[in-house]
Amino acid sequence: MAPAASNTVMDAIRSHVLTVETAKTLVFWTLVCRHFVRIVRHLRARGLLTAAREAYLATVQRGFGLMMLLPSMRNKVAGELDKVTLELEEKLAPKHPDAPSFRSLPDKGLSAEDVSTALTKMSELPNTKWENGRVSGAVYHGGKDMGEIWKEAFGKFEVANPLHADVFPGVRQMDAEIVSMCLSLYNSPLPASTIDEYGGAGTTTSGGTESILMACKAYRDRARAEYGITEPEMIVPISAHAAFDKAARYFNIKIHHIPVDPKTRKVQIKKVRRAINPNTILLVGSAPNFPDGAIDDIQALSDLAVKYRLGLHVDCCLGSFLVPFLERAGYQTVPFDFRVPGVTSISCDVHKYAMAPKGASVIMYRSKALRKYQYEVITTWPGGVYATPSMAGSRPGAILAGAWASLVHMGLDGYTASCHSIVGAAKRIVHGIRKDFPELYVLGDPLVSVVAFGSKTEGQGNGLGKVPIYEVGDRMSKMGWHLNALQNPPALHIACTRLTVPVVDDLLRDLRAAVDEVQAMEEAGKGSMVMLYMDVLYA
Ligand SMILES: *Cc1c(COP(=O)(O)O)cnc(C)c1O
Secondary structure, three states: OOHHHHHHHHHHHHHHHHHHHHHHHHHHHHHHHHHHHHHHHHHHHHOHHHHHHHHHHHHHHHHHHHHOOOHHHHHHHHHHHHHHHHHHHHHHOOOOOOOOOOOOOOOOOOOHHHHHHHHHHHHOOOOOOOOOOOEOOOOOOOOHHHHHHHHHHHHHOOOOOOOOOOOOHHHHHHHHHHHHHHHHHOOOOOOOOOOOOOOOEEEEEOOHHHHHHHHHHHHHHHHHHHHOOOOOEEEEEOOOOOHHHHHHHHHOOEEEEEOEOOOOOOEOHHHHHHHOOOOEEEEEEEOOOOOOOOOOOHHHHHHHHHHOOOEEEEEOOOOOOOHHHOOOOOOOOOOOOOOOOOOOEEEEOOOOOOOOOOOOEEEEEOOHHHHOOOOEEEOOOOOOOEEEOOOOOOOOHHHHHHHHHHHHHHHHHHHHHHHHHHHHHHHHHHHHHHHHOOOEEEOOOOOOOEEEEEEOOOOOOOOOOOOOHHHHHHHHHHOOOEOEEEOOOOEEEEEOOOOOHHHHHHHHHHHHHHHHHHHHOOOOOOOOOOOOOOOOOOO
16 A cells, blocks of 8 residues: 555544544533533522532432441341331321221121121221311311212212213213313313313312322423423422422422522512523412412412413412402402413312312313323223323212212302301411410411411520420320421411311310410420321231
């Protein structure tokens, strides 16, 4: 080969190598830039302090994780954990030796009569009596009539399943009408026809958690399809329901928790704005939130949603059939529904203040175009084309019938009256605490049914304030009250229901006694209340 030719080849090879080098460098810097942008966005959203605290906690956790790899350590901790687990089980799922129990199928089936006896025994196990109104939330009772109406609905639709719409046309219609009644209550523009892409739309679900999961999934899938967002993020008040965290984990959406204003308990709008970036798909507000019953500034969130073209979900799971009735019942209200232009979806639990049987909630969207991202259609399944609107396949038609019956039984007048009495009870509690309990304070300015109260701190170092509030809670428990314990800050709350209405004076009286007792103690403990929401199974 002539030297000149060989040089050219060498050049070609060299330049080729250079191209690989260049490509490598390019990939390297792209990755560096991407990480850099990610870190900057993370820090901007979280704030330096929070980010540092989270990083520290994650490191500690990782440290523990590594330590747990040591067998000696693992055995030691496992022993302790087993002890705690057994204690918890003892508390939350005590064994009842007298109760009928079948850990495996009976060899011979029970007669209807024996089943009835067994069911009676099960229903009479010693429990926290909710009927006396001393339990916060939990049972959103619709009165004695309502129980009979449910039974009638369950009986008539005992085998119905909306998955087979053609077999059960009545359930199909009731399902659609529950959604439609909610849409109209929340002032959604209704579609002109079934093929109208505009106007509100929704579906029923099994509960608030599923409604929230479905909304997050719809926004995630829309963002991917329409804006090419593959690393979605949502911005959620710290006071919003844990279901948003669940959605973040299930659907791989990054979640930014935004602190609330310590005084108003509403999400800090400035911090929401700071967390917005090109990967943001969703803002969230609660109306009201569960911990302290504050309603976030939906109008301000809407302004941000409109400006940055984001989804805005309003969690009205708890507010359900109270918030839309505040005005009719003569109480102060704030903007919260589809009349606020930036609101694109709302979750509303009919199994809370609409007094429907458990297992019924509604997720509403501003448009069908958004709802379609909630749906899943599997066209290639050997079993046929499989299309479902939500998480479930088969669904209980009986629950939908019960929910529909509850709504039409109560009507606008029934819900207005129930809002009047329930919110009235909450207001009497707020007033009573503010007037007669100088050592306590009410969190925020509750407009609906939840009243949270803590102890004024007055410079106490233990963070629990002058009157350790959980100790007060323990004493209330001894008097038969079942209040919720909140954390950050430590506080107690009661979610008023119709059952609370007649016992407001008892509550204030017992609270006075509990606070006095704790104050009189030489050395008050810190109280042992922790709120556990646990679906306990030991099967
Ligand atoms: C109850 C509640 C939910 C979740 O409802 P479930 O029906 O328990 O799944 C969501 N958000 C708020 C504010 C709630 O109070």
